[in-house]
Amino acid sequence: MNPTALSVNVNKVALLRNSRHLGIPSVTRAATLCLQAGAHGITVHPRPDERHIRWHDVFDVAELLRAWPGREYNIEGNPFHNLLDVAREVAARGLPVHQLTFVPDAIGQFTSDHGWRFPDDAERLRPVIAQAQALGVRVSLFMDPDPDQMAAARAVGADRVELYTEPYAAAWADPAARAAQLQRYREAALAARAAGLQVNAGHDLNRDNLTDFLRAVPGVVEVSIGHALIADALELGYAATVQAYLRCIDAAAAGRA
């Protein structure tokens, strides 16, 4: 069992599919191949404009995961758009959804680029977190790596935080900048765990930067990876790509042991 779960984000498969009306590449086929290769879960981030994941994909992937007990379904999005309605419908159909990752994206946003801010977001997040948890779903909050924000994330009821890793990924090629970023993430993860939160991470993680991150940042329970992984799969195929990412995770665990 790997110490950090790999959840494959299949947004970019849907993006390619949506450029024609032929239904290829198939999002569920991609997810199946990733699960067969050992991925621990599948992530989708349906955006209101359906530029990649469409609403039917959310249900199609949930149907798929019903046949994969033990693997997790993580749905990301803004709870103040229609993420909660979709989660309710998934649950009403008796389909699995294990985790909702709340992301403070604007409608039409290019990609996610920041986390929730406390105290500003506290009062509006508290009820939607409770509503998601009432469905039996774990809630993770997408957060910048700021140690001072972690106790507040726990105080509004979150189960986990997902540390937004783009600043780390952008700094990775410069050793000094990388070390400084890793220190920041390490402190944020320690603060999150001290507050009683579990720690996820994601955004722009890839085969080059993943192992260093997991070596330096303790106790990351899940990474969700999409853009780079799907780009790698275009060259290597899904199975070889997922296995390569799992090796990155294993290498980090070996380095820590």
Ligand SMILES: CC(=O)[C@@H](O)[C@H](O)COP(=O)(O)O
């Ligand atoms: C929350 C997060 O970091 C990812 O879900 C990322 O936003 C992917 O979204 P896109 O694939 O639309 O860029």
Ligand SMILES: NCC(=O)COP(=O)(O)O
């Ligand atoms: N939560 C992050 C995610 O699902 C994938 O982000 P990226 O690897 O596409 O940047």
